[in-house]
Amino acid sequence: xxxxxxxxxxxxxxxxxxxxxxxxxxxxxxxxxxxxxxxxxxxxxxxxxxxxxxxxxxxxxxxxxxxxxxxxxxxxxxxxxxxxxxxxxxxxxxxxxxxxxxxxxxxxxxxxxxxxxxxxxxxxxxxxxxxxxxxxxxxxxxxxxxxx
Amino acid sequence: xxxxxxxxxxxxxxxxxxxxxxxxxxxxxxxxxxxxxxxxxxxxxxxxxxxxxxxxxxxxxxxxxxxxxxxxxxxxxxxxxxxxxxxxxxxxxxxxxxxxxxxxxxxxxxxxxxxxxxxxxxxxxxxxxxxxxxxxxxxxxxxxxxxx
Numbered sequence: 267x268x269x270x271x272x273x274x275x276x277x278x279x280x281x282x283x284x285x286x287x288x289x290x291x292x293x294x295x296x297x298x299x300x301x302x303x304x305x306x307x308x309x310x311x312x313x314x315x316x317x318x319x320x321x322x323x324x325x326x327x328x329x330x331x332x333x334x335x336x337x338x339x340x341x342x343x344x345x346x347x348x349x350x351x352x353x354x355x356x357x358x359x360x361x362x363x364x365x366x367x368x369x370x371x372x373x374x375x376x377x378x379x380x381x382x383x384x385x386x387x388x389x390x391x392x393x394x395x396x397x398x399x400x401x402x403x404x405x406x407x408x409x410x411x412x413x414x
Numbered sequence: 415x416x417x418x419x420x421x422x423x424x425x426x427x428x429x430x431x432x433x434x435x436x437x438x439x440x441x442x443x444x445x446x447x448x449x450x451x452x453x454x455x456x457x458x459x460x461x462x463x464x465x466x467x468x469x470x471x472x473x474x475x476x477x478x479x480x481x482x483x484x485x486x487x488x489x490x491x492x493x494x495x496x497x498x499x500x501x502x503x504x505x506x507x508x509x510x511x512x513x514x515x516x517x518x519x520x521x522x523x524x525x526x527x528x529x530x531x532x533x534x535x536x537x538x539x540x541x542x543x544x545x546x547x548x549x550x551x552x553x554x555x556x557x558x559x560x561x562x
Contacts, residue, residue, distance in 0.1 A: 313482045315506045316472060324464060334461045349529050350501025353522070357498050358463045371534070374501070378534055379527075381497050386519075386526055 267299055269342075269364050273398040276342045276366070279304045279319070280405055286311040290405045293319035293343040295327035295336065295360070302339065303327040319343060320351040324358055336360040344402040346373035346395070352381040355391045364394040366402025415447055417490075417512050421546040424490045424514070427452045427467070428553055434459040438553045441467035441491040443475035443484065443508070450487065451475040467491060468499040472506055484508040492550040494521035494543070500529040503539045510540040514550025 272294060279292030283306040295303040303326035308317040320343050327336055336358045344366040347355060352374040355363050363375060363382060374381045375393050382391040420442060427440030431454040443451040451474035456465040468491050475484055484506040492514040495503060500522040503511050511523060511530060522529045523541050530539040 309482060313480060314473065314476045315482045316469070316476070316502055318505075321464070325462065328462045328464070332461060334457060334463045348501060348505065349535070350498055350505050353496060353498025353501050354464055357466075357496065372536060378532070384526070387497070388520060 269394060269397045272296060272340075272342045273344070273364070273366055273402070275301065275304065276344050277398065277401055277405065279306050280344045280402075281306075283307045283319075284409065290409050291319045291343065291345045293323040293341060295323045296340045296342060297331075297338050302330045316350065318348065318351050320347055321354055324354055324360075328358065334358075340364060342397075344398075345369055345406065346377060347375045347382075348372045349374040349379070349381065352379070352391075355382055356384075356387055356389050359389040360391055362392040362394065364397050366396070366398050367406060368396065368399070417542060417545045420444060420488075420490045421492070421512070421514055421550070423449065423452065424492050425546065425549055425553065427454050428492045428550075429454075431455045431467075432557065438557050439467045439491065439493045441471040441489060443471045444488045444490060445479075445486050450478045464498065466496065466499050468495055469502055472502055472508075476506065482506075488512060490545075492546075493517055493554065494525060495523045495530075496520045497522040497527070497529065500527070500539075503530055504532075504535055504537050507537040508539055510542065512542040512545050514544070514546050515554060516544065516547070 276292040280290040291307040303323040305322035346369040424440040428438040451471040453470035494517040
């Protein structure tokens with residue numbers, strides 16, 4: 267599957283967050299075209315601001331493969347990772363992150379910082395930005411429009 | 415209790431990581447002199463590179479207080495937070511982080527970055543650096559000396 271098709275799956279996952287009134291962000295961990303984990307934002311559901319889609323997917327994938335690192339794994343996420351999530355991607359040494367919408371207010375893989383690619387850190391994570399950018403932005407805009 | 419006394423408790427917690435051969439780092443979440451959570455690094459124990467002391471303590475504290483944010487909470491940690499942990503501190507909007515040893519290789523609350531204090535992000539977390547710096551460094555140096 268290509269990046270577009272994987273991002274479509276991540277968007278499907280993002281929509282599940284709407285069921286519990288969470289900001290619709292979805293994330294997948296993928297290796298060799300196999301989806302290891304697919305999660306959405308559960309901040310409100312779990313009353314835990316750290317429960318971003320990426321963090322939950324990373325934890326599931328680590329548990330799936332039984333290793334402390336996600337070597338060779340690509341993480342797909344509908345929204346540019348924040349500082350915490352970009353740090354987690356580096357910490358688990360995944361190979362690549364592919365994101366959809368840019369987050370000009372708190373994005374840390376292009377917008378405010380690119381923490382995935384700092385040669386001073388232990389690992390670097392390749393970044394592919396803006397895959398299905400419009401669809402990934404639209405779902406967020408529609409969600410926030412209902413909040414006004 | 416003052417910062418020195420709290421850091422002594424964090425150091426006691428850090429030592430518990432040695433029982434399972436993890437890098438000895440300890441972290442507390444404290445509000446009004448009450449310790450909500452006390453955890454140590456469990457990366458090796460859980461085969462999960464995201465299981466830093468700060469992340470585990472933050473998750474416990476959120477669950478203790480039943481809120482999605484750690485408003486008013488001070489996090490004590492024996493080692494300067496990495497990018498992921500600094501991001502988590504901002505994400506949960508805790509009030510302050512107090513750390514012991516500086517981490518020149520991956521510290522993100524003074525050394526490489528100060529991600530806790532970026533006015534562009536949603537929240538800022540005050541940083542108190544170098545409390546019991548020598549004791550917090552020594553326990554790490556002793557651990558790594560046994561690995562050579």
